[in-house]
Amino acid sequence: MQLRNGSERRAGSIVVLAIVLLVSVVGFTAVGVEGTLAWITRMELQNALDAGTKAGATFLDGTSGGITLAQQNAVAIANRNTAGGQTLAITSADVETGVYTSGVGFAPGGTPATVNALRIVHSVDVATSFASGAFDTPVLHPTATAIGLRATVGAGEADCFLPIAVPQCVIEDLAGAGTLEDTMFVFGSSGVNNAAWVGDSTGTPSASWLQSQISSIVDGTCTGQTLSVGTDVGLNNGVVVPALNELDAAVESSTTTWSSSIWGSLPGQWSDSDIDPTKFGNVIEANIVMIDVPGWCDAGGGPLSGDAPVSGFVKGAVYDVHWQGGAAPTKRFGMRIDLTTVSEGTDAGGPNFGVVSYVTSNPVR
Amino acid sequence: MMIEFALVVGVFVVLAIGVVEWGSYLISRAAVVGAVRAGASMAVATHSDGDYTGAAIAVTQAALTAAGLSGSTAVVSVVLEGAAPSPVVVQVSVDYTPMVGLVPVPVTIQASEVMLMDR
Numbered sequence: 497m498q499l500r501n502g503s504e505r506r507a508g509s510i511v512v513l514a515i516v517l518l519v520s521v522v523g524f525t526a527v528g529v530e531g532t533l534a535w536i537t538r539m540e541l542q543n544a545l546d547a548g549t550k551a552g553a554t555f556l557d558g559t560s561g562g563i564t565l566a567q568q569n570a571v572a573i574a575n576r577n578t579a580g581g582q583t584l585a586i587t588s589a590d591v592e593t594g595v596y597t598s599g600v601g602f603a604p605g606g607t608p609a610t611v612n613a614l615r616i617v618h619s620v621d622v623a624t625s626f627a628s629g630a631f632d633t634p635v636l637h638p639t640a641t642a643i644g645l646r647a648t649v650g651a652g653e654a655d656c657f658l659p660i661a662v663p664q665c666v667i668e669d670l671a672g673a674g675t676l677e678d679t680m681f682v683f684g685s686s687g688v689n690n691a692a693w694v695g696d697s698t699g700t701p702s703a704s705w706l707q708s709q710i711s712s713i714v715d716g717t718c719t720g721q722t723l724s725v726g727t728d729v730g731l732n733n734g735v736v737v738p739a740l741n742e743l744d745a746a747v748e749s750s751t752t753t754w755s756s757s758i759w760g761s762l763p764g765q766w767s768d769s770d771i772d773p774t775k776f777g778n779v780i781e782a783n784i785v786m787i788d789v790p791g792w793c794d795a796g797g798g799p800l801s802g803d804a805p806v807s808g809f810v811k812g813a814v815y816d817v818h819w820q821g822g823a824a825p826t827k828r829f830g831m832r833i834d835l836t837t838v839s840e841g842t843d844a845g846g847p848n849f850g851v852v853s854y855v856t857s858n859p860v861r
Numbered sequence: 862m863m864i865e866f867a868l869v870v871g872v873f874v875v876l877a878i879g880v881v882e883w884g885s886y887l888i889s890r891a892a893v894v895g896a897v898r899a900g901a902s903m904a905v906a907t908h909s910d911g912d913y914t915g916a917a918i919a920v921t922q923a924a925l926t927a928a929g930l931s932g933s934t935a936v937v938s939v940v941l942e943g944a945a946p947s948p949v950v951v952q953v954s955v956d957y958t959p960m961v962g963l964v965p966v967p968v969t970i971q972a973s974e975v976m977l978m979d980r
Contacts, residue, residue: 514869525880532887539891543898543974551977576948576975
């Protein structure tokens with residue numbers, strides 16, 4: 497038997513050692529690279545889901561139709577993005593609706609009126625090659641979760657406002673048919689009645705104050721007359737003829753004309769309208785005050801009097817007025833409302849409309 | 862003995878450089894993904910203020926620069942598909958300079974983000 501010398505033995509051991517180390521180093525490098533690629537894919541997936549839930553949440557308006565729209569838009573926007581170069585295949589069924597409560601989190605379910613958030617949980621497949629042994633799977637499944645929340649923040653306050661109050665439930669009942677609603681508002685203590693004059697503080701607003709407030713909207717001097725959500729304001733659902741006359745004059749003298757790009761097509765003028773036909777088409781665009789009168793709609797309406805808290809604002813365009821006798825309902829005005837501008841500041845549970853300001857993302861598992 | 866050592870060291874040095882090179886590239890790619898998201902968010906947040914395109918590009922380029930990339934020369938496009946609330950598409954293409962150059966890595970990093978303009 498011939499013994500090898502020490503140098504030959506060391507040379508052989510270095511080759512073996514080098515092979516073992518090379519395989520190890522290459523393996524760890526592959527794990528690092530492929531793991532990082534999966535991590536970046538997860539980041540992109542998170543971006544896609546965030547964009548989708550944020551987009552969808554803007555459509556949650558307290559109705560079942562809004563939920564359908566929210567899911568459709570969440571899917572459409574999320575799928576416009578890619579993750580790791582892959583197109584996404586999210587479906588409406590992947591978009592959960594539920595109630596998000598601060599400090600509690602997301603709870604799937606809820607009624608259309610209470611649903612305020614969307615959640616999407618989705619994963620994509622990232623194939624591994626070198627690192628499949630280390631991960632013990634040929635495919636990684638980076639998963640992301642996103643929650644889009646319809647914000648409950650509102651306008652808080654309005655600088656200028658038309659001294660007209662509409663119960664919040666009246667506005668809420670309009671939701672669902674479209675974003676612009678053409679409505680006839682009627683003053684009066686009995687019968688058809690869905691609007692009241694409103695002051696900027698408690699107590700019944702006087703006719704002279706209402707007149708000056710209306711004219712300040714038209715001439716632009718209203719700035720600074722702030723009204724905040726939560727403030728108690730006095731109502732008057734009497735006809736207050738001087739104020740209606742002022743409203744009529746304000747529409748006629750307004751330099752703002754009806755914009756069909758904003759408000760859609762101009763409705764026809766009432767046959768008993770008190771607006772000068774040559775001035776029809778002028779409008780007053782202003783914040784309308786929403787008041788919180790719980791149960792008012794459920795009870796079928798009733799007198800709007802006393803004090804009530806301001807619950808938000810909505811933008812409206814007053815275009816027609818009738819106040820001088822004639823056919824019933826006698827004292828009324830026509831206004832188109834943009835429901836996408838409804839904002840509520842301190843809403844405690846009723847629907848909000850079209851107000852979304854932020855999105856939350858859960859940490860990715 | 863010296864020959865084996867040289868061979869092994871050579872391979873290990875190339876591997877080490879590869880790890881650093883790809884690590885740097887992947888970090889930059891993650892930064893680009895974050896930058897395009899920041900840009901899209903800015904576009905959505907400022908679309909009612911007028912120059913949302915300029916704001917989005919500025920934020921994206923600033924995020925790239927902060928990550929050590931050449932943000933000022935990055936190509937950032939902000940495209941609104943129709944009037945708001947249509948989707949806004951932000952795309953970024955930025956040059957990536959390898960640290961050593963011994964190991965091949967992509968020299969351009971691209972990313973995009975699609976968000977819906979606030980209604």
